[in-house]
Amino acid sequence: MESHQYRQARLARDPRFDGRFFVAVRTTGIYCRPICPATAPKEDNVRYFDTALAASQAGYRPCLRCRPDSAPGSPAWRGSDTTLTRAIRLIDEGALVDGTIPALAARLGISPRYLNKLFQTRLGTSAKQYALHQQLMLAKQLLHDTALPMAEVAAAAGFGSVRRFNDCFASQLKLTPGQIRRSAAGQSSDLTLFLSYRPPYAWAPLRGFLAHRAIAGLEWHGDDFYGRTLWTEDGQLAHFTARHQPERHGFAVTLTVPPGQPVLARVGRIRRLLDLDADIATIDAHLASIPGLAPLLTPGLRLPGIADPFEAGVRAILGQQVSVAAARNLVQKVVDRLGTKQEERRGFPTPQQLAEDSLAWLGMPDSRRQTLRRFAAHVAQHGQQEDPNQWLALKGIGPWTVEYVRMRGLSEPDRWLGTDLGIKKALAQQGLEANPDAAAPWRSYLTFQLWNRL
Incomplete structure (x- = not known):
């Protein structure tokens, strides 16, 4: 500016x-x-x-x-470099808490030198320094908002020791953890963080979209809240409940993680699931500039995410050529039958669990059952970090499935589901012609704006 x-x-x-x-x-x-x-x-x-x-x-x-x-994140300064955007997302989800720069670069398909060059060029710092800053900001928030002991704050933010935590805090932020803790008031013993966004935020359509597809045990929702379970990196279940507070432009998020687990990865994922970092004013203005579209737009409409690419892929496969209600019922059966149970909650089935089951009890065409098993076996072997375009080689998986996973499982902002029946129906109802290129680089938001008109 x-x-x-x-x-x-x-x-x-x-x-x-x-x-x-x-x-x-x-x-x-x-x-x-x-x-x-x-x-x-x-x-x-x-x-x-x-x-x-x-x-x-x-x-x-x-x-x-x-x-x-x-403060909410700001994608605007990331530019249009998709590699940098993906690197930032992975770091925000904790990729460098236990991982290394070479490992992150390998996931991105680039060299460590080029990864640091991207960060130096766009942010003026290294990838490692960016990751450290994110850890410190989370630690500062935990000191403000919770009564967790210093050692637990350090562990939750991904620091290996309290000594390193104290040293990094003083050198990077020019403050000590004790100064932050003394300034905090009204702390809670629960792990509750406030996650903000830039308004407007169309909560009612987002909540309705998620509620219409919610799986009992895996997700829970109400007029002002949404929550679900999440897997940690070492195969344990965490869960969160996000309560909308529009007067404060954000969500009060109560997060439950297994003892000793870093919190950074979960916070980054929650922000993605609720699309809290979108520069929504810029996106809305861009879409409104498309002829005939402005009167149909819902200001502040966000992209409702799915926990990970594998879950998004399973939901997409089960949703092929059936209604939303029928797809939800199929997903519910899969979660009830194979999902890991923890008290009243359930974790989404793992790729191994799905691949090893015959799925004969699942009421759907056998060809789609085999597609689901092939997909699960492939992800079990290759992991979720693989480019979803590789899944096109699997029988039964086409471009619509991959685009859906990219849009909801990875929250990529520029995906267009032009072959989707709902999109075609919405365009016909509104008398619009499909011109998705005009909506780039925000075609995912155009997709949800059209779905919202149905």
């Missing part, structure tokens, strides 16, 4: 710009979100940064009042 746009946004404390830039004050050495309630500093004393990481590396410490750790 231009300098006058930064100034107008911070003086107006416009929540639509929250997380898109940060305001550093030279006289105090503190950086804030543009919505900070503190008295606005003089323009001459202000510096603007596109990211909290950049402000931190310039020597500023985070504000304890507006808490930059709580």
Whole structure:
């Protein structure tokens, strides 16, 4: 943005710009979100940064009042580089907590040198430094919002020891964990975090979409909340409940993870499932510029995610050529029969569980049962990090299935399900011609806007 746009946004404390830039004050050495309630500093004393990481590396410490750790993410500064976007998503989900740069680069199909070049070019820092900053921001949020002991905060944020946690905190954020803890008030013994977004946020359509497809035991929902189970990296069950708080532009998320498990991966996944980091004002404005589409748009409509590509693939296969209700019933049978049970909750079946079962009890054509088993066996062998395009070689899996997985299982913003019957029906009802290229790079959002009209 231009300098006058930064100034107008911070003086107006416009929540639509929250997380898109940060305001550093030279006289105090503190950086804030543009919505900070503190008295606005003089323009001459202000510096603007596109990211909290950049402000931190310039020597500023985070504000304890507006808490930059709580700001929504900002995809805008990532650019259109899909490799960088995927790398950031993987790091946000904890890829470097226990993993290494070479391992992450291998997952992305690039060299470690090129991975760091991408981060240096776009963010001005290394991939490892970006990952460390994300861990510190999560730790800061845990210190503010919970009464967890320091050792548990360090472990939850992915630090191997309290000593390293303290050293990184002081050197990177110019604060000590003790200073954060003393400033916190009203802490809870539960692991409850507040995850914010930039408004508008069309909660009712998102909740309705998820509720219409919800699987009992795996998911739960109400007028103002949604929750579900998630697998951890070592095969344990975690779960969360996200309660919408529109007056605060975010969700209060209660998260339950097994003892000693890092929280970062779960927080990143929850943000993706609820699409909290979308620059929705930009997306809506782009779609509204398409002739004939503006009157049909629902402002703030988000992409409802699915926990992982495998679950998305199973749901897509079971949903082929049947209604939403019929597909949900099939998924429910699979979860009831094969899902791991933990008290009243269930985990989605693993690829191994599905591949090893005959599925003869599943009421559907045998050809689709075999497709499901082939798919499960393939993922069990190759893992979920494989490019979904490789699945096209499997009999019974076509472009629609792969695009659906990319859109909901990976939350890619530019996927178009042009062969979907619902999309064709919505276009016909509204008298529109399909011109998906005009919606790029936000064709996934166009897909959901059209589904929302049915």
